[in-house]
Amino acid sequence: MTTPPHAALNNTLWLIRRELWENRSIWLMPLILGGLLLLAALFGRVDIEVPAHAGSGVGVSLLFGFSITFFLVMSIYSTWYLLDCLYTDRKDRSVLFWKSLPVSDTETVLSKLATALLVIPVVYFVVADLTSLLIAFIISVRASSLLGGSLWRMDLWLQLQALWLYLIVTLAIWYLPVAGWLMLVSAWARRAVMLWSILPPLALYLAERWFLGTDVLGTQIAGRLFGYIAVAFHARADGLAHLDGPAVAASAWDLMNPAAFLSNAATWAGAAVGFALIYGVIQVRYRRTDAG
Amino acid sequence: MTAIIEAHGLSKRYGAHLALDHADFTIQPGRIVGLIGPNGAGKTTAMRAILGLTPYEGSLSVLGREPFRERAALMRDVCFIADVAVLPSWLRVDRAIDFVGGVHPRFRRERALELLARTQITRKQTLRELSKGMKTQVHLALAMAIDAKLLVLDEPTLGLDLLARRGFYDALLNDYMDASRTILITTHQVEEIENLLTDVMFIERGRIALDCPVEELGTRFAVVAVNEDQTETARAAKPFYERRMLGKTLFYYETPDLQKLGAFGELHTPSIADLFVAKLSRQAA
Numbered sequence: 001m002t003t004p005p006h007a008a009l010n011n012t013l014w015l016i017r018r019e020l021w022e023n024r025s026i027w028l029m030p031l032i033l034g035g036l037l038l039l040a041a042l043f044g045r046v047d048i049e050v051p052a053h054a055g056s057g058v059g060v061s062l063l064f065g066f067s068i069t070f071f072l073v074m075s076i077y078s079t080w081y082l083l084d085c086l087y088t089d090r091k092d093r094s095v096l097f098w099k100s101l102p103v104s105d106t107e108t109v110l111s112k113l114a115t116a117l118l119v120i121p122v123v124y125f126v127v128a129d130l131t132s133l134l135i136a137f138i139i140s141v142r143a144s145s146l147l148g149g150s151l152w153r154m155d156l157w158l159q160l161q162a163l164w165l166y167l168i169v170t171l172a173i174w175y176l177p178v179a180g181w182l183m184l185v186s187a188w189a190r191r192a193v194m195l196w197s198i199l200p201p202l203a204l205y206l207a208e209r210w211f212l213g214t215d216v217l218g219t220q221i222a223g224r225l226f227g228y229i230a231v232a233f234h235a236r237a238d239g240l241a242h243l244d245g246p247a248v249a250a251s252a253w254d255l256m257n258p259a260a261f262l263s264n265a266a267t268w269a270g271a272a273v274g275f276a277l278i279y280g281v282i283q284v285r286y287r288r289t290d291a292g
Numbered sequence: 293m294t295a296i297i298e299a300h301g302l303s304k305r306y307g308a309h310l311a312l313d314h315a316d317f318t319i320q321p322g323r324i325v326g327l328i329g330p331n332g333a334g335k336t337t338a339m340r341a342i343l344g345l346t347p348y349e350g351s352l353s354v355l356g357r358e359p360f361r362e363r364a365a366l367m368r369d370v371c372f373i374a375d376v377a378v379l380p381s382w383l384r385v386d387r388a389i390d391f392v393g394g395v396h397p398r399f400r401r402e403r404a405l406e407l408l409a410r411t412q413i414t415r416k417q418t419l420r421e422l423s424k425g426m427k428t429q430v431h432l433a434l435a436m437a438i439d440a441k442l443l444v445l446d447e448p449t450l451g452l453d454l455l456a457r458r459g460f461y462d463a464l465l466n467d468y469m470d471a472s473r474t475i476l477i478t479t480h481q482v483e484e485i486e487n488l489l490t491d492v493m494f495i496e497r498g499r500i501a502l503d504c505p506v507e508e509l510g511t512r513f514a515v516v517a518v519n520e521d522q523t524e525t526a527r528a529a530k531p532f533y534e535r536r537m538l539g540k541t542l543f544y545y546e547t548p549d550l551q552k553l554g555a556f557g558e559l560h561t562p563s564i565a566d567l568f569v570a571k572l573s574r575q576a577a
Contacts, residue, residue, distance in 0.1 A: 010394070010395070011394075011395050014391055014394040014395050015395075017391075017394075018391055021382070021383070021384070021387055022380070022382050022383075089380065092380065092381065093374070093378050094378050094379065094380035094381075096345075096372070096374045096378045097374075097378045097379055097380065097431075099343070099344075099345060099363065099367075100343070100367060100370075100371065100372035100373075101367055101392065101395055101396060102364050102365065102366075102367040102368040102395060102396060102397070103364060103367075103395050104363075104364035105363075105364075107364075287346070287347065289340075289345050289346075
């Protein structure tokens with residue numbers, strides 16, 4: 001392929017726009033979630049008794065709590081998106097239309113990956129940020145000055161922005177192999193993408209335990225799925241739920257641990273596996289145009 | 293002139309099944325070629341190979357490119373319409389135009405809008421709101437606004453009513469076709485495209501059973517309606533197919549000696565549809 005770089009960039013931007021047209025949930029879901037949280041802030045109970053010494057802690061946990069809610073919804077949605085993104089157009093045969101255009105399969109796959117790992121998180125980040133601002137405003141009008149006041153700290157907002165950016169970058173690197181696997185299933189399976197995403201790893205895991213008596217694969221998969229917080233954050237953060245304790249009125253600066261994340265071998269081993277899987281996705285997408 | 297498509301020993305295997313079995317064919321520029329075959333004969337596989345959607349064995353060159361390796365580049369000069377179902381249902385008409393205009397260097401936006409203005413379709417409709425006929429109109433407007441050298445149509449009118457089918461082919465002939473373009477159509481509804489083709493290719497069991505310009509059909513094939521008393525003499529002249537109709541027997545001959553056959557009865561050039569039945573029934577027998 002001899003596409004000049006600016007043409008590849010142009011195509012990728014159009015493809016990402018296309019993803020936003022097709023998957024309106026990318027922005028509708030965070031907007032609805034934000035709307036619900038706003039309703040809760042408007043009509044819910046906010047006259048909580050706040051002990052004076054815990055005031056700022058409550059502010060932190062409230063704002064971080066919103067962000068975590070957005071993140072949970074986002075990770076569920078992104079998983080679904082990745083499993084669906086190279087499957088639906090094969091199922092409804094519209095892949096024949098997309099492949100009739102001068103757009104390469106590499107551009108298609110990378111634009112969908114970029115949508116999942118960058119576009120979706122940024123949309124959630126912006127919506128979560130705006131929602132938090134509005135909610136902070138509503139609460140400070142409705143609630144006690146102590147709780148309200150605890151929400152208006154410049155450094156707290158800066159922390160929140162930094163935390164989001166840190167999450168977006170580190171999650172994209174850490175979960176690249178997971179995204180690659182989900183996309184591989186999405187590009188390959190003729191039906192039942194959900195089952196295909198789970199059964200082969202499960203079968204391999206069981207086979208390894210029965211025949212070799214070892215548990216390498218299981219440890220690796222569990223470590224990848226659940227080990228992120230331990231790698232990217234300081235140990236005390238591995239229960240973000242504990243944030244409401246007065247001891248953790250501390251700041252996000254103390255939680256994030258980029259040095260440990262970047263120097264962890266698992267980070268880069270995972271990224272390498274991720275790249276290999278994405279290469280495989282492109283090869284499968286190149287060859288497979290049918291489903292069902 | 294260089295050929296638009298050249299295939300030599302084109303083969304494609306699905307497990308034990310040979311969908312294409314060393315097919316050889318050449319398509320010259322400016323032609324309207326009908327690739328005609330029964331279901332499962334290899335039409336769709338041949339199309340997919342030409343469009344770079346599937347790997348194959350043998351050699352295949354489309355506009356000088358190797359389709360499977362260079363699909364994206366090839367699609368700058370090739371346009372493809374499969375049957376009506378392939379435009380995504382969630383896509384809005386104006387966005388379809390925006391998108392194709394965004395990624396296709398040879399797309400003329402004004403042309404697409406002009407073609408759509410002749411229809412009942414409004415730009416803010418999504419494809420799922422349109423009838424099958426309208427979907428085809430959208431796809432045709434997109435395709436005809438692309439300045440492509442080769443247009444490939446795979447059963448383009450499947451599931452359309454007679455009016456929509458007629459409209460489709462009229463638009464194609466009147467507003468699109470000129471000497472710089474080449475059209476390859478597959479269909480199993482032969483009658484429908486009979487009058488617009490310049491070339492016919494029959495495909496059967498993965499092989500090209502006939503490849504002939506329409507203007508040569510008259511010298512290559514003949515059908516004679518023979519009365520009862522002459523059937524034995526007619527049969528002796530080695531027809532490749534015969535069938536009884538209204539008290540006469542129709543005998544089909546290849547590379548006929550027209551003078552000799554004229555003595556048996558009334559002489560005609562078979563229609564493409566009749567020829568298709570004659571050719572392929574004989575092979576099935």
